[in-house]
Amino acid sequence: xxxxxxxxxxxxxxxxxxxxxxxxxxxxxxxxxxxxxxxxxxxxxxxxxxxxxxxxxxxxxxxxxxxxxxxxxxxxxxxxxxxxxxxxxxxxxxxxx
Numbered sequence: 001x002x003x004x005x006x007x008x009x010x011x012x013x014x015x016x017x018x019x020x021x022x023x024x025x026x027x028x029x030x031x032x033x034x035x036x037x038x039x040x041x042x043x044x045x046x047x048x049x050x051x052x053x054x055x056x057x058x059x060x061x062x063x064x065x066x067x068x069x070x071x072x073x074x075x076x077x078x079x080x081x082x083x084x085x086x087x088x089x090x091x092x093x094x095x096x097x
Contacts, residue, residue: 018052029083033065036077043068046087060091 001023009016025045034040048062065083069075 017054018050018058020050022048022050024048029079029086032079033069033077033083036069036074036079037072039072040068040074043071046083048087048091060095062087062091064088 003021003023005019005021006016023045024047030040030044030046034044043063046062046065048060050058050060052058065080065087066075069077069080
């Protein structure tokens, strides 16, 4: 799923450089994370922000699952490693294009 913030801003007559939130995930990855702490559900599905700065450079940012695990007090959750690796790989693939 995509949320286009620039399109939303345009609807109210405001300028905003390209800014989109990408929302993605699946129960196979998220459920084991939530088994460690159900409160993780507020941060799932995972999200990434893609935006263009004033110089036209495009950026990609996201909260690493390890950060989310710390936030929810489950820093040792075994699901985190695989999620972090998958998200990092997805980000690297995306920016390599």
